[in-house]
Amino acid sequence: MYHIGVDVGGTNIAAGIIDDNGKLIIRSSAKTGRHRPFAEIMGDMLALCDEIILRARIDAAQITTIGIGTPGNVDTHANRVVFGNNIPSFTGADFDVAVKEHYPHMKLYLDNDANVAALAEAECGAAKGKKNVLMITLGTGVGGGIIIDGKICRGFNGAGGEIGHVVIVKNGLLCNCGRQGCWEQYASVTALVRETEEELRKYPHSIIHKIIDGDISRISGLTSFDAMRKGDACGKAIVEKYIEYIGIGLVDMVNVLQPEIVVIGGGISKEGDYIIKPLREYVKKHVYTSSIPDFPQTQIVAAKMGNDAGIIGAALLYKQ
Amino acid sequence: MYHIGVDVGGTNIAAGIIDDNGKLIIRSSAKTGRHRPFAEIMGDMLALCDEIILRARIDAAQITTIGIGTPGNVDTHANRVVFGNNIPSFTGADFDVAVKEHYPHMKLYLDNDANVAALAEAECGAAKGKKNVLMITLGTGVGGGIIIDGKICRGFNGAGGEIGHVVIVKNGLLCNCGRQGCWEQYASVTALVRETEEELRKYPHSIIHKIIDGDISRISGLTSFDAMRKGDACGKAIVEKYIEYIGIGLVDMVNVLQPEIVVIGGGISKEGDYIIKPLREYVKKHVYTSSIPDFPQTQIVAAKMGNDAGIIGAALLYKQ
Numbered sequence: 001m002y003h004i005g006v007d008v009g010g011t012n013i014a015a016g017i018i019d020d021n022g023k024l025i026i027r028s029s030a031k032t033g034r035h036r037p038f039a040e041i042m043g044d045m046l047a048l049c050d051e052i053i054l055r056a057r058i059d060a061a062q063i064t065t066i067g068i069g070t071p072g073n074v075d076t077h078a079n080r081v082v083f084g085n086n087i088p089s090f091t092g093a094d095f096d097v098a099v100k101e102h103y104p105h106m107k108l109y110l111d112n113d114a115n116v117a118a119l120a121e122a123e124c125g126a127a128k129g130k131k132n133v134l135m136i137t138l139g140t141g142v143g144g145g146i147i148i149d150g151k152i153c154r155g156f157n158g159a160g161g162e163i164g165h166v167v168i169v170k171n172g173l174l175c176n177c178g179r180q181g182c183w184e185q186y187a188s189v190t191a192l193v194r195e196t197e198e199e200l201r202k203y204p205h206s207i208i209h210k211i212i213d214g215d216i217s218r219i220s221g222l223t224s225f226d227a228m229r230k231g232d233a234c235g236k237a238i239v240e241k242y243i244e245y246i247g248i249g250l251v252d253m254v255n256v257l258q259p260e261i262v263v264i265g266g267g268i269s270k271e272g273d274y275i276i277k278p279l280r281e282y283v284k285k286h287v288y289t290s291s292i293p294d295f296p297q298t299q300i301v302a303a304k305m306g307n308d309a310g311i312i313g314a315a316l317l318y319k320q
Numbered sequence: 321m322y323h324i325g326v327d328v329g330g331t332n333i334a335a336g337i338i339d340d341n342g343k344l345i346i347r348s349s350a351k352t353g354r355h356r357p358f359a360e361i362m363g364d365m366l367a368l369c370d371e372i373i374l375r376a377r378i379d380a381a382q383i384t385t386i387g388i389g390t391p392g393n394v395d396t397h398a399n400r401v402v403f404g405n406n407i408p409s410f411t412g413a414d415f416d417v418a419v420k421e422h423y424p425h426m427k428l429y430l431d432n433d434a435n436v437a438a439l440a441e442a443e444c445g446a447a448k449g450k451k452n453v454l455m456i457t458l459g460t461g462v463g464g465g466i467i468i469d470g471k472i473c474r475g476f477n478g479a480g481g482e483i484g485h486v487v488i489v490k491n492g493l494l495c496n497c498g499r500q501g502c503w504e505q506y507a508s509v510t511a512l513v514r515e516t517e518e519e520l521r522k523y524p525h526s527i528i529h530k531i532i533d534g535d536i537s538r539i540s541g542l543t544s545f546d547a548m549r550k551g552d553a554c555g556k557a558i559v560e561k562y563i564e565y566i567g568i569g570l571v572d573m574v575n576v577l578q579p580e581i582v583v584i585g586g587g588i589s590k591e592g593d594y595i596i597k598p599l600r601e602y603v604k605k606h607v608y609t610s611s612i613p614d615f616p617q618t619q620i621v622a623a624k625m626g627n628d629a630g631i632i633g634a635a636l637l638y639k640q
């Protein structure tokens with residue numbers, strides 16, 4: 001049997017088919033056009049699925065399930081997006097009916113994109129074989145997917161896992177959730193870019209000015225890491241501050257959940273040991289259980305699944 | 321059938337017997353003597369159980385399980401206290417053998433006291449019938465018990481639920497866990513008493529001076545609430561600040577876990593609506609899902625089980 005996975009983002013829709021071993025056998029993508037009506041986006045999504053089924057030369061009857069990962073809050077029992085902040089027309093739309101009309105024999109599973117990414121890492125990626133997993137995605141914001149005893153932990157209303165929205169700096173920076181000092185305001189890549197811009201002013205001789213060719217719009221999440229590797233004091237200072245900020249919220253989450261493993265995802269996780277090693281040291285030093293001799297401690301690793309995590313995780317929802 | 325529950329605290333050991341409906345039919349208590357060897361404390365604990373079995377006139381053969389709630393980190397699979405900070409001799413002690421020698425037919429369940437209290441509230445108390453429960457105990461520290469899908473969520477190593485040890489004030493007050501700015505340093509009753517002492521200096525005419533008869537050692541967690549109810553500006557200011565501090569961490573936990581219900585426990589919860597109502601308002605305003613229309617929101621309630629929560633929760637561990 002086969003399973004379709006669809007990863008709907010604000011920019012692209014990616015779809016793929018996995019086999020019963022979780023192996024991705026084909027993938028394709030299209031533009032989301034996120035402000036369009038639900039029927040249009042859904043039509044393109046189903047056309048994309050038709051295309052990959054055809055190209056993979058699989059009998060559609062052998063595809064038993066379709067999983068969709070979407071931004072926003074999802075009611076997984078009703079297969080409804082309760083609040084689709086990134087794709088407005090998804091809010092309240094009837095995914096079940098749309099899928100049933102097109103693929104009458106397929107069972108639909110709808111879930112939040114952060115949960116789907118966590119599931120992919122837990123089933124096939126950096127946390128393979130682990131039952132208690134926390135996935136932290138450092139990107140525009142800070143996203144979270146919590147897996148406990150092998151099950152995605154969504155809270156009673158499906159909105160759980162908003163780990164970026166815990167206050168670590170009382171009266172700190174204003175967050176788009178309305179609070180002040182949320183972790184997301186300090187540990188997201190957005191925050192790192194902002195920090196790089198600000199810190200740069202204090203270091204007129206930093207190599208970063210050269211890296212970005214004097215154009216601050218060219219600063220990315222990787223800029224300070226690159227500079228640090230070249231021995232730049234400014235780059236080093238920015239990275240160390242950033243690691244501390246990630247570390248604070250990371251230790252908070254470990255103290256609360258004690259997952260067997262934390263998977264750090266998002267583009268910045270490609271920095272690998274430059275981000276993972278200092279985070280491990282930070283957690284080891286600050287976690288509540290640090291003083292207990294020989295106590296089993298949470299592992300910290302980088303994500304492995306890359307761009308296909310969303311597709312594979314969505315396709316794997318049927319296992320939940 | 322019947323079930324013994326034992327609540328071991330730093331000061332007292334309380335033991336009781338419940339029936340299959342969770343009804344407590346007898347209870348008794350003794351001093352812990354927390355610095356004594358394990359065998360002595362355990363001996364007194366079992367003597368206490370013998371006493372209540374005798375007094376209840378129950379045939380011991382009808383008592384199938386014994387549950388023990390203890391401070392510290394517990395390995396529930398091995399029935400071992402991994403780190404018994406309050407009762408040092410519990411660390412590594414063999415509870416299974418001790419119980420087996422005395423009551424060969426009873427199955428032992430050992431768990432952390434915060435988890436046990438949460439279980440009691442979820443099974444018989446303020447969260448009865450709810451499957452996703454967070455219990456927050458405001459006392460000397462801030463303790464937490466997380467229940468997801470009816471199961472106590474202990475993390476992979478049994479040390480989960482340390483919700484008091486999340487940083488809400490970066491570079492804030494030093495916590496006994498070694499970090500700075502933990503929620504516990506601001507939302508515990510210890511913190512409230514400290515705040516009352518400090519704030520009092522700014523209000524030479526506060527009614528609190530009279531309430532405590534000029535003796536700051538008489539300040540308790542209830543002092544500022546009492547003063548507030550008498551219209552005292554100092555009391556009001558202290559309570560409002562305290563509520564905000566509880567609220568910050570409470571919203572954090574709701575954003576991460578989205579429990580169906582949060583039970584606020586500890587002596588201070590006896591303030592009832594004076595603490596629960598403003599907390600509800602705070603959460604309603606600040607929770608991540610506040611802007612979603614008609615979205616199901618977490619209930620906030622005061623604990624109901626009182627002093628017997630530890631006994632009843634421990635006795636109910638067999639259900640897990």
